[in-house]
Amino acid sequence: SAKPYDKRFFDAALEARSSSSPSNIELVYHDFALGEDTVFLAQGAEAVCVFVNDAVSAPVVEALAREGVKAILLRCAGFNNVALDVAEQRGLLVANVPSYSPEAVAEFAVALIQTINRNTHRAYNRVREGNFALDGLLGRTLHGKTVGIIGTGKIGVATGRILKGFGCRVLAHDPYPSPAFADVGEYRTLDELLPQCDIVSLHCPLTGSTRHIINETTLAKMKPGAILVNTSRGALLDTRAVIKVLKTKHLGGLALDVYEAEGSLFYDDHSGEIIQDDVLMRLTTFHNVIVCGHQAFFTEEALKEIADCTLRNLEQFAET
Numbered sequence: 001s002a003k004p005y006d007k008r009f010f011d012a013a014l015e016a017r018s019s020s021s022p023s024n025i026e027l028v029y030h031d032f033a034l035g036e037d038t039v040f041l042a043q044g045a046e047a048v049c050v051f052v053n054d055a056v057s058a059p060v061v062e063a064l065a066r067e068g069v070k071a072i073l074l075r076c077a078g079f080n081n082v083a084l085d086v087a088e089q090r091g092l093l094v095a096n097v098p099s100y101s102p103e104a105v106a107e108f109a110v111a112l113i114q115t116i117n118r119n120t121h122r123a124y125n126r127v128r129e130g131n132f133a134l135d136g137l138l139g140r141t142l143h144g145k146t147v148g149i150i151g152t153g154k155i156g157v158a159t160g161r162i163l164k165g166f167g168c169r170v171l172a173h174d175p176y177p178s179p180a181f182a183d184v185g186e187y188r189t190l191d192e193l194l195p196q197c198d199i200v201s202l203h204c205p206l207t208g209s210t211r212h213i214i215n216e217t218t219l220a221k222m223k224p225g226a227i228l229v230n231t232s233r234g235a236l237l238d239t240r241a242v243i244k245v246l247k248t249k250h251l252g253g254l255a256l257d258v259y260e261a262e263g264s265l266f267y268d269d270h271s272g273e274i275i276q277d278d279v280l281m282r283l284t285t286f287h288n289v290i291v292c293g294h295q296a297f298f299t300e301e302a303l304k305e306i307a308d309c310t311l312r313n314l315e316q317f318a319e320t
């Protein structure tokens, strides 16, 4: 699912390489999500390069192996969209871009927090209609708030560090505590963290054990009026349970960069338009909800690093 901007950054990375040493890499771009109906496009390729919205399911991996593909190169960190077990069985190498700009995602998470906190999204829409009135826009000062970071990997630590700079008290939950978080805040169990936090920001990967980590039970433990932010993966939230607590106003605000079934249910792969989906559409009816289309990573710097790292992965694969 290569977009014109991917082509721009990959072509530039390839050109930068070929000026130092000639490259025998040929890149072919397809602006279609990889799936069972498009896997034939991989015919003749030694490697395919995919993104989060490509469904690299077990049958797709089987089909790739039959087409002679030897490597699956992810242009992202998360690999929950790849049937890793089948790739291993069929001897396909899978490589990701483990870190391309944790700051890009962290800064976006904080921007979402501030947007919800200060109702900037609503103010902007009103001003476009000539309405400069402040009623309904009363915000909350971030300084002094308690923030809970779920997952203190590269992005979670970067987010915590920025929020500490705003004067927040930063708590975190992670089954594998990180020394990098030591100067940012303190660890708590999830049950201890949730009732204390004014803002909860999700930064753990989507796995079997984190799917719906935010559900009816954990939402009930959150502080009334708290804000929830998800820039990680949509299925960390049970979206239907979230809608219920938005209705009761137990949840004070929600900012999503990612949402459940992203890429498979909501997008028309050909036009790129959002297909009407009940759950997503219901979310967008709330004034205190922002939904973005997975753009937290989307900076010049991150796209450059994604292209460079993917080519490094490809070169390493070619050498083996």
Ligand code: NAD
Pocket (backbone or CB within 6 Å): 077, 078, 098, 099, 102, 105, 150, 151, 152, 153, 154, 155, 156, 173, 174, 175, 176, 178, 203, 204, 205, 206, 209, 210, 231, 232, 233, 257, 258, 294, 295, 296, 297, 298
């Ligand atoms: P990372 O691997 O550095 O950190 C993930 C952390 O989550 C680890 O410390 C891990 O121990 C922790 N974790 C695992 N299970 C947990 C659980 N049950 N509870 C709490 N923590 C748990 O990953 P990262 O680079 O910081 O990225 C985090 C996530 O952000 C990725 O998995 C990806 O889904 C998402 N992401 C989103 C975008 C975007 O554009 N929106 C871009 C990049 C990454």
